[in-house]
Amino acid sequence: GQQLNQSPQSMFIQEGEDVSMNCTSSSIFNTWLWYKQDPGEGPVLLIALYKAGELTSNGRLTAQFGITRKDSFLNISASIPSDVGIYFCAGNAGGTSYGKLTFGQGTILTVHP
Amino acid sequence: GAGVSQSPRYKVAKRGQDVALRCDPISGHVSLFWYQQALGQGPEFLTYFQNEAQLDKSGLPSDRFFAERPEGSVSTLKIQRTQQEDSAVYLCASSGRTPKSQETQYFGPGTRLLVL
Numbered sequence: 001g002q003q004l005n006q007s008p009q010s011m012f013i014q015e016g017e018d019v020s021m022n023c024t025s026s027s028i029f030n031t032w033l034w035y036k037q038d039p040g041e042g043p044v045l046l047i048a049l050y051k052a053g054e055l056t057s058n059g060r061l062t063a064q065f066g067i068t069r070k071d072s073f074l075n076i077s078a079s080i081p082s083d084v085g086i087y088f089c090a091g092n093a094g095g096t097s098y099g100k101l102t103f104g105q106g107t108i109l110t111v112h113p
Numbered sequence: 114g115a116g117v118s119q120s121p122r123y124k125v126a127k128r129g130q131d132v133a134l135r136c137d138p139i140s141g142h143v144s145l146f147w148y149q150q151a152l153g154q155g156p157e158f159l160t161y162f163q164n165e166a167q168l169d170k171s172g173l174p175s176d177r178f179f180a181e182r183p184e185g186s187v188s189t190l191k192i193q194r195t196q197q198e199d200s201a202v203y204l205c206a207s208s209g210r211t212p213k214s215q216e217t218q219y220f221g222p223g224t225r226l227l228v229l
Contacts, residue, residue: 030216033218043204045217
C-alpha cells in the first residue's frame with residue numbers, strides 16, 4: 001500500500017529557531033495536509049494544499065506541495081513553546097482511494113525556552 | 114461552531130466485551146471517516162461514509178469491527194469480542210460538501226480504548 005515517510009522523527013530546538021520537516025511518498029497524491037496533535041487530543045488541521053507547486057502560509061507556518069506530487073514540506077518560523085507537539089503530514093490519493101488519508105509517522109517537536 | 118465530538122473519551126473494556134464508540138460530525142458535513150491510531154503512530158484509515166452510504170471499509174482489521182451511519186449524521190463504530198490488540202485511539206473525522214472541502218478532514222478528540 002501507499003507509504004508516507006516523514007522526517008525527522010523528532011526535533012529538539014531552542015525558542016526562536018526555524019523548523020523544517022518533510023514527507024515523501026512512493027506514489028502521487030492529489031492533496032497534502034499538515035496536522036498538529038497535542039497529547040490526548042485529535043489532530044488539528046494546520047494547512048491544506050490542493051495543487052502541485054502550491055505554497056501556502058498560515059501565520060508562522062509555510063507548507064509546499066511538491067511539483068512531483070510525491071512530497072511536501074512544512075516550515076515553522078521563529079518557534080515558540082506552544083509549537084510543541086506532534087506534526088503529521090497526510091495525503092489523499094483520490095480516485096478509488098477517495099476519502100482515505102494516508103498519514104506519515106509524525107515529527108515530535110520539542111521547543112526549549 | 115461546534116467541531117467533531119466523540120464519546121466516550123475513554124473506555125476500558127475486558128477482553129471479549131463488545132464496545133460502541135460514537136461520533137457526531139460537524140453539522141452539514143456529508144463525509145465521515147474513522148481512523149485507528151496506535152501509540153506512537155500516525156492514524157490509519159478504517160472506513161468512510163458519504164451520507165449514510167459506507168463507501169470504503171477496506172481498513173477495518175477484522176469482521177469484529179462494524180460501523181454504521183443510518184441517518185447520514187451520527188456514526189457508531191462497534192467492536193465485538195474486543196482483543197488486547199484493539200487498544201488504541203479511535204479518531205473520527207468529517208468533511209464538507211464541495212469537492213475541495215471534501216478533501217479536508219477535521220478530526221474529533223478521539224476515544225481512547227484500553228482492552229484488559
